[in-house]
Amino acid sequence: MRQAIFITGGGSGIGRAIAARFAREGWRIGLADVNEAGMAQTAALLPGGADLYPMDVRDRAAWTTSLDDFTAKAGRLDVLANNAGIALGGPLAQADFDAIDRCVAINLTGVLNGARIGHGYLKRTPGSCLLNTASASAVYGSAGLATYSATKFGVRALTEALDGEWYADGIRVRGLVPGFIDTPLLDPAPEGSNRSIRENVVAAGLELSTPEMVADAAWGVVHGDAVFAYVGKTAHRLRFAARWMPGRLRRMMRRGTVADAAG
Numbered sequence: 001m002r003q004a005i006f007i008t009g010g011g012s013g014i015g016r017a018i019a020a021r022f023a024r025e026g027w028r029i030g031l032a033d034v035n036e037a038g039m040a041q042t043a044a045l046l047p048g049g050a051d052l053y054p055m056d057v058r059d060r061a062a063w064t065t066s067l068d069d070f071t072a073k074a075g076r077l078d079v080l081a082n083n084a085g086i087a088l089g090g091p092l093a094q095a096d097f098d099a100i101d102r103c104v105a106i107n108l109t110g111v112l113n114g115a116r117i118g119h120g121y122l123k124r125t126p127g128s129c130l131l132n133t134a135s136a137s138a139v140y141g142s143a144g145l146a147t148y149s150a151t152k153f154g155v156r157a158l159t160e161a162l163d164g165e166w167y168a169d170g171i172r173v174r175g176l177v178p179g180f181i182d183t184p185l186l187d188p189a190p191e192g193s194n195r196s197i198r199e200n201v202v203a204a205g206l207e208l209s210t211p212e213m214v215a216d217a218a219w220g221v222v223h224g225d226a227v228f229a230y231v232g233k234t235a236h237r238l239r240f241a242a243r244w245m246p247g248r249l250r251r252m253m254r255r256g257t258v259a260d261a262a263g
Contacts, residue, residue, distance in 0.1 A: 011038025179234030
């Protein structure tokens with residue numbers, strides 16, 4: 001029986017790359033996303049195809065229905081990749097409340113839903129793993145990305161908490177902490193800006209890591225002992241600065257955004 005992974009946000013970006021990486025190893029792939037066309041494109045890239053689940057991570061009933069179906073077909077659930085997320089940039093004082101609510105509901109509540117509902121399915125497969133996608137914005141609160149950063153701090157905290165809480169259940173809990181990844185999440189312009197997040201990152205001279213780098217890190221962290229995998233120079237720089245140069249990092253955040261602080 002093939003090992004099986006269920007991936008939210010599987011219609012593009014990091015989710016698509018994780019699907020391709022695990023499919024190369026012969027795993028059965030389940031994809032969940034609100035973007036049905038994107039999921040179909042991902043599935044077409046995989047040697048064995050994939051089981052597709054149009055769903056919103058905010059919908060708890062959809063979580064149960066999708067995982068019921070996927071585990072019935074696969075016979076197991078080795079990894080649940082809690083990956084779906086959206087970006088939200090710009091000054092918090094100018095942010096639209098609906099946009100704040102949507103970001104929190106998808107990036108944090110959606111991950112909590114996956115963990116809470118996925119626990120029972122993972123517990124039935126010895127040595128299974130919950131894999132959460134956090135961000136370098138969870139290393140130090142990122143000016144210009146306050147709401148997004150807050151949600152990713154929550155994902156990081158959840159990962160650490162469940163690493164301890166689920167140990168007795170035989171479920172490993174791991175997290176991805178990527179820097180700026182070259183995906184469509186970087187395309188929107190923050191409120192009040194005429195440049196996209198991508199343009200700001202490039203202008204600051206920071207590197208854009210590829211989704212494939214994150215997928216390789218996902219494979220490694222799922223099969224390793226570390227709780228988190230940091231991906232890309234920006235993530236490693238922020239981690240170093242937060243530990244060894246917090247004063248400098250704080251001053252940089254006061255002068256601009258996360259792009260300045262990571263330089």
